[in-house]
Amino acid sequence: MKSAATKHQEIADIIWNKEEKPGCFRIGLTCSKDYANAIPGQFITLHIPGNLSPLLRRPFSIHRLIKKSGRVIGIELLYKVVGGFTEKLARINAGDQLDLIGPIGKGFTISNTTRKVAFVAGGIGVAPLIFLADAMVETDINLSDSIVFLGGRTSDDILCASVFTSFALDVHTTTDDGSLGEKGIVTQPLEKWLASNRPDIIYACGPMPMLRAVADIAKKNSLPCEVSIETIMACGIGACLGCAVNKNKQTDTYQHVCIDGPVFDASVMKNYLWS
Ligand SMILES: Cc1cc2nc3c(=O)[nH]c(=O)nc-3n(C[C@H](O)[C@H](O)[C@H](O)COP(=O)(O)OP(=O)(O)OC[C@H]3O[C@@H](n4cnc5c(N)ncnc54)[C@H](O)[C@@H]3O)c2cc1C
Ligand code: FES
Numbered sequence: 001m002k003s004a005a006t007k008h009q010e011i012a013d014i015i016w017n018k019e020e021k022p023g024c025f026r027i028g029l030t031c032s033k034d035y036a037n038a039i040p041g042q043f044i045t046l047h048i049p050g051n052l053s054p055l056l057r058r059p060f061s062i063h064r065l066i067k068k069s070g071r072v073i074g075i076e077l078l079y080k081v082v083g084g085f086t087e088k089l090a091r092i093n094a095g096d097q098l099d100l101i102g103p104i105g106k107g108f109t110i111s112n113t114t115r116k117v118a119f120v121a122g123g124i125g126v127a128p129l130i131f132l133a134d135a136m137v138e139t140d141i142n143l144s145d146s147i148v149f150l151g152g153r154t155s156d157d158i159l160c161a162s163v164f165t166s167f168a169l170d171v172h173t174t175t176d177d178g179s180l181g182e183k184g185i186v187t188q189p190l191e192k193w194l195a196s197n198r199p200d201i202i203y204a205c206g207p208m209p210m211l212r213a214v215a216d217i218a219k220k221n222s223l224p225c226e227v228s229i230e231t232i233m234a235c236g237i238g239a240c241l242g243c244a245v246n247k248n249k250q251t252d253t254y255q256h257v258c259i260d261g262p263v264f265d266a267s268v269m270k271n272y273l274w275s
Pocket of ligand 2: 216223232233234236238239240241242243244256257258259
């Protein structure tokens, strides 16, 4: 198991910034060698140097490590254009620079005894799950018994299916409009699969309604489940209450998604996640 890398700030050079599907980009950035110890599920925050708007840094999950001759030289992010910052990010070119802080937060736990995993992603939520699958394969965990459920509104929201299949993973796709895969929501094939399969763990990332549904399904089946929660963030360092979520209604205890997460054991966050 890797020891966590220390978070720090640096100026990163853009290696590439390519549109993968309409409104969805991959950006490669240089980074310090400390990212070799980054844990899947950890994130970074970005600021565009010289830009006052938006003022607040924006968080993005580490999607993949970029390696050259076995050495980590950068990180890749997968992002969707949704507002002011991501619109500006989409216009950035190779050779430009970004102000980067990371790696931040707590990531997914990987156990060497894991044999069978269900990965569940909603849209851009797939971003950290690829880094997780990469790390599991590197740890010699055989994922051939594992499965991936990818859901989205339309075919444009279905990302990275071919990366999972390259790891010999079975990929099930659902879209709300039926434009790719089965028509419906991603939890439907998950529940169907769980009727005759018992994974060691479910890992999920996506919109909150999806995460709540996955957490409920895990609870119903008494299965371990880890979810990556994406809240609006302000400081990203535990100093404001921008990302606080209620962990326990009885004791009124809160967790900061930026430092206590973004990845949580679903049962620990039962007040926030379970219906
Ligand atoms: C830990 C973490 C990891 C993330 N990883 C990724 C990633 O890998 N790829 C990616 O594309 N995005 C990711 N996000 C979301 C990303 O931070 C936001 O999309 C981004 O900050 C939007 O900035 P903007 O200025 O373009 O849009 P804004 O103008 O700030 O927002 C546009 C719209 O998106 C909504 N929104 C913004 N941030 C979030 C959020 N965190 N959760 C839900 N809704 C939000 C706003 O309410 C608004 O409706 C992550 C967020 C967190 C907290
Ligand atoms: S974003 Fe400020 S405490 Fe988490």
